[in-house]
Amino acid sequence: MNLSIRWKVALGTLLAVTLGLTVGGWLVLRSIEQLELTRLTEALEARTGLAAYSLQGLLRPSSSDSLSLSQERLSRLQTMAQELSRHALARVTVIGPDGRVLADSATPSEAISQLDNHGSRPEVVQALATGRGTDIRLSETTGQRMFYLALSLTAPEGHPVGVARLALPLTALEARVRALHYTLGLAFGVAFAVSVAVSVLLARGLTGPLSDIAAVARKLAGGSLGQRIRTTARDEVGVLAATLNQMADQLEANLHEVSEDRAQLLAMLTSMVEGVMVLDCRGTVLQINPALERMFALRGAETRGRPCAEVIRHHELNAFARQVLETRRNHSGEITLAPSGRTVNVEASVAGGQRENEACVVLVFHDITALRRLEKVRKDFVANVSHELRTPLTSIKGYVEALLDGAKDDPEEAARFLGIILKQSDRLNLILEDLLQLSQIESGQVLFKQDPVRLRTVVDRTLSLIKPLADKKGHTITVSLSPDLPPVLGDDERLGQVMTNLVDNAVKYTPANGSIHIAGQVTDSSGREEVELTVTDTGLGIPDADRPRVFERFYRVDKARSRELGGTGLGLAIVKHIVEGHGGRVWVEGNEPIGSRFVVRLPTASSKNHQV
């Protein structure tokens, strides 16, 4: 049975009180009964003694008597017995040594002879044997419970002449004992009721604070760490409550610290660009961060508690993780993700956890695709530069050798060769100038001015430079600039360079007698006012696949043609850098039905100022 401590205390107290009351009551009852009986015995003994003394004379046989008592003596005995009975307030019986009843105050004289022989009555047997005998039993004669006391009567010679027996009904005594029972029962009942109330109150007083403590402890265990026990007790319960409160304070502080640490850790993990995965010694995923979820298109909640091999189905990665878990040594490697083709560097650090659910290995995934691409760009760039420089140099060297070999002696040949050498030197110079400019812009050494620039002026200046070339090829150049074209904030000279490169390309890559159109208008791009400049030609056009790449350094759609036309492959890269340096964008579209359309968008001076 699962009893509360309150009930245990209450029932225990009650049991003890009930037991005490019962034992005490029984003892009291027994001793009072005993006392009553002793008092009765004493009273009866005195009266029996006196009766025996009075009867003795009548029982001693005189010389004239025969062995049996005469009828006259018997009737005198009967009278005496009745007389004594009246005075002693008890039944008086005289019994002969043979057990025959000689007189009995409770029986009429004529019925005496019909009474049973009393020789076997316990008190008579005792009295004849020891001189005195007692017994308590139901009287056959009176039908009442009687207390008997018998004394033997002896002749002067010492032999017994009879037994004088006095009997008192126990009715009075029993009535008194019953009354006592009743009183004691009542007292017991009252005491019991009082003890019930007292024990319940006592239990409540004792266990009330304990119940409060238990309730608060349960709430604390349930996570409500703000709960405290309020008690004024200074006893053990008070100490217990204070200790529990202290424990709760400590727990709350520790938990606060732990959750702060956890929050910081989580913030770190969440904000990291690198993917992180924590494995236990069996290779089960304990933790992954959002960056890794993005990298492998995972769902965090579904991955925790599952083996790494199941979470990320990547053969190389799983072999890598297995190796680290087996060797327990830090390791790093590179994997390629399919189908994106991204390159990821994986750094494995052994955290040291030996058991399940303990961090054993931490894997950090670093997406190095951009780095690798940059490396490739750098390598390509070096190769391209070398190649671009080598071509004119080889040509110069070849013609110089030819001159030395004798061509110098032929003035016509020499002049032609020197002309070629000059052209190739110019080309070298051009490439070096473009490269220098590009590297300056890229390295941020060139600070663009922030002056209001009127694009109409820029376009006019460009046209005055390019016009002769265009005319030479028979191109028609048309310009339509919106009259309300606002100025842009920027570097007039650099923006001129952008225009020159674009129009120069249009002239270069458009076969003779083409049309080139320069337009300018204001647009609104996501709430920002911009100026859109377009250079459209009816030239060769750029295939779709090449369009995003023409802004890369040295990228050409047709290398031979570009070189033939004197291009360095750096013009559009410079354009892109200058435009982006002005906070703008540049791209190329196809022109219908043929040709290309280069679009430059620059924020207007007002929208730029507004931004600042």
Ligand code: ADP
């Ligand atoms: P280049 O000095 O070779 O002209 P650019 O960087 O200016 O170098 O241009 C890169 C490549 O883009 C060119 O080689 C050419 O193939 C292509 N291109 C540029 N402008 C045009 C145009 N208007 N029409 C067709 N192709 C063009």
